[in-house]
Amino acid sequence: MKKKITIALAGNANVGKSVIFNNLTGLHQHIGNWPGKTVERAEGTLQHGGYTIDVMDLPGIYSLSTFSMEEMISREYIAKGKPNVVINVVDATTLERNLFFTLQLLELERPMIIVLNQMDLVKKKGISIDIEKLQKFLGVPIIPVIATQGVGIHELVDESIKLVKGGYKKPKKIRYGKEVENEIEKILKTLDGIKLDYSKRFIAIKLLEGDEEIKKMIESIDPKIIRIAERSAKKIQSIHGHARPTILACERYKVSNDIVKECMTFETTKATFSDKLHEITIHGVWGYLIMISLVLSLFYLIFNFGNFFSDILINAFTGMTPAFEKIFGIGIVSKLIFGVIEGLVAGITIILPYIIPFYIILGLLEDSGYLSRIAFLMDNFMHKIGLHGKAFIPLMLGYGCNVPACLGCRIMETQRERLIAIFVTTLIPCAAVTTVVLGLVGKYVGLSWALLLYIVNFMIIFVLGRIAFKVLPGEPTELIMEMNSYKIPHLKTVLKQAWFRIKDFVYIAFPLIIACSFLINLLYVTSLSTSIENLMKPITIGWLGLPAFSGIALLAGIPRKELTLIILAAHGGTSNFAAILNPIQMIVFCLVMMLYIPCVATVAALVKEIGWKKSLFITMFEVVFAILVGGIAFRILSLF
Amino acid sequence: MPVKTISLIDLKEGQKGIVVSVLGGYGVIQRLSDMGLTPGTEFEILRKGRLCPVEISIRGSKLVIGCGIATKILVKAKK
Numbered sequence: 001m002k003k004k005i006t007i008a009l010a011g012n013a014n015v016g017k018s019v020i021f022n023n024l025t026g027l028h029q030h031i032g033n034w035p036g037k038t039v040e041r042a043e044g045t046l047q048h049g050g051y052t053i054d055v056m057d058l059p060g061i062y063s064l065s066t067f068s069m070e071e072m073i074s075r076e077y078i079a080k081g082k083p084n085v086v087i088n089v090v091d092a093t094t095l096e097r098n099l100f101f102t103l104q105l106l107e108l109e110r111p112m113i114i115v116l117n118q119m120d121l122v123k124k125k126g127i128s129i130d131i132e133k134l135q136k137f138l139g140v141p142i143i144p145v146i147a148t149q150g151v152g153i154h155e156l157v158d159e160s161i162k163l164v165k166g167g168y169k170k171p172k173k174i175r176y177g178k179e180v181e182n183e184i185e186k187i188l189k190t191l192d193g194i195k196l197d198y199s200k201r202f203i204a205i206k207l208l209e210g211d212e213e214i215k216k217m218i219e220s221i222d223p224k225i226i227r228i229a230e231r232s233a234k235k236i237q238s239i240h241g242h243a244r245p246t247i248l249a250c251e252r253y254k255v256s257n258d259i260v261k262e263c264m265t266f267e268t269t270k271a272t273f274s275d276k277l278h279e280i281t282i283h284g285v286w287g288y289l290i291m292i293s294l295v296l297s298l299f300y301l302i303f304n305f306g307n308f309f310s311d312i313l314i315n316a317f318t319g320m321t322p323a324f325e326k327i328f329g330i331g332i333v334s335k336l337i338f339g340v341i342e343g344l345v346a347g348i349t350i351i352l353p354y355i356i357p358f359y360i361i362l363g364l365l366e367d368s369g370y371l372s373r374i375a376f377l378m379d380n381f382m383h384k385i386g387l388h389g390k391a392f393i394p395l396m397l398g399y400g401c402n403v404p405a406c407l408g409c410r411i412m413e414t415q416r417e418r419l420i421a422i423f424v425t426t427l428i429p430c431a432a433v434t435t436v437v438l439g440l441v442g443k444y445v446g447l448s449w450a451l452l453l454y455i456v457n458f459m460i461i462f463v464l465g466r467i468a469f470k471v472l473p474g475e476p477t478e479l480i481m482e483m484n485s486y487k488i489p490h491l492k493t494v495l496k497q498a499w500f501r502i503k504d505f506v507y508i509a510f511p512l513i514i515a516c517s518f519l520i521n522l523l524y525v526t527s528l529s530t531s532i533e534n535l536m537k538p539i540t541i542g543w544l545g546l547p548a549f550s551g552i553a554l555l556a557g558i559p560r561k562e563l564t565l566i567i568l569a570a571h572g573g574t575s576n577f578a579a580i581l582n583p584i585q586m587i588v589f590c591l592v593m594m595l596y597i598p599c600v601a602t603v604a605a606l607v608k609e610i611g612w613k614k615s616l617f618i619t620m621f622e623v624v625f626a627i628l629v630g631g632i633a634f635r636i637l638s639l640f
Numbered sequence: 641m642p643v644k645t646i647s648l649i650d651l652k653e654g655q656k657g658i659v660v661s662v663l664g665g666y667g668v669i670q671r672l673s674d675m676g677l678t679p680g681t682e683f684e685i686l687r688k689g690r691l692c693p694v695e696i697s698i699r700g701s702k703l704v705i706g707c708g709i710a711t712k713i714l715v716k717a718k719k
Binding site for chain 2: 062063065067093094095096097100210242243244245246249250253257260282284372375376377379380383388389475477478479480481482483484
């Protein structure tokens, strides 16, 4: 039987972890969520030298504190999941900052290998690293790697197996300053005889830092330990004279700085192409111009591609209709089956031509580093709606399609920011909504009115975003972001990630879209639609001032918003909308449609990201809010 | 004579400074020190967006810091 081992990849963001993960696991991977969390969990397997190796790609983080969910999940996984080897991926070009994290991983005292990645860039930047010396300092094996070219990956796997075979020897301990070590020693003594998942040294250090989670854990075992640790912390604080969380950070950075001074030499080099590109793309004038033209052309490209592709799919589908009717007849059952197929086609025509390209583009922007530049340029503006620069990308994507926008909100760091961004995203009118607004208000009332609707929508986003910012609990975080150098994105990794991430979404979205489409066809077949129209009358006629048949049209928009227009025409008996709706009704109808419910695919994306409870809350809120706003708009417009 | 402590945001592009301390919640302090902004560390202001955010170079890497936080980072200007 094959022996099984587990390795975990840990490291800062943007160090090439996912490229290494992809090199290791190929197509044998699964990207999902950590149970109950909005944090991505990427797992894969490979076979090597008689071993089945499970690889876990932990989220990119800068520390093992409790700043983000990612940090907590990572440290818990390493301590409790006990992977056989922890592989710390390090960006060799920013060694000092990366080693800060390495030192924390070492505190966990698990078998470890360090991967020095981006060795090709090291040379370009005129840096040389004495790997042997570095290995001596850190006491764990170091493997130089160029992940994008696959260099060093084989050695990495061999070294991992060697480490597992050889049995684990505790690495040489890294020592911090004397005062701190004395206090760590004191706390360690109190931990004698207590069994814990984490290493004792890690616990002692975290108690000194005042880590809330660890404190809670130890408090339940023996509150006396906390008192001793608090005394130690006070003592060091009075010596250092700085805020508590910075004390250990200072110590670690001191060690890291010493190591870098010993092992690394710099030569000043000419500005590289990447540096020049950075200068232009972040420029106060050029940066904005480049950003706007890039974003617009990407949108243009995706839509042309999407429309083209989507048309082919829909034509193929309609071409099949007569054949279908021949087989199943034109009875009730056939209509119901047709509903299912329609749902399936709707799903395919959204996901293939629109969502996948959007997702790939997001991946490319992120991987190349351009996302950080956009975040820099848009930070001030985004602050006005209670978010920071990073949120601009998902919001912008939302104007294309809300689904990748929702899924893209993961780039926000804390749960709080993620939730605000996701909420705001669902209010953004996507391309399908734009089609309806232009086809109805734009065509029959006037383009300026359509534009006004967009302005009103934006104002609503602005206000609701601010309210969510105020109401949601937690410490608001501002932009603190690493500006990584430009890289040529690793296309294979981006494509694979897009695919594996969407796979997970498809499992939620397809059943929902198909069920929705089936239900709406069921309403027709059983002529329940009239009774539903009647049921909705108090809202449609009474509050919104719309004709009764608009009720079913609004419902039909749930699986796909373009359908509202088609159903409106079918029920009104004409596609000349001026004959069935007056201008005020058109405006109110569009306003409600813009806000009332994220389409079912977006609801699926919401569920994947924030779970059923919050998704239902957001959905319900938006339905009520849309009806409220629609009714108010109707009354205001009727005054003129 | 002691150099006056000012806010990071008061430095000009290209100016160098040394971190003195950070005002704010433990979350922000933790995050900043994790990213390398510990007291006593030298940095350089690389760029300021129209006022902010600020791009700085610190410990061999580049960081972008939002307006609100940048005003809460106390520094000494380096001559």
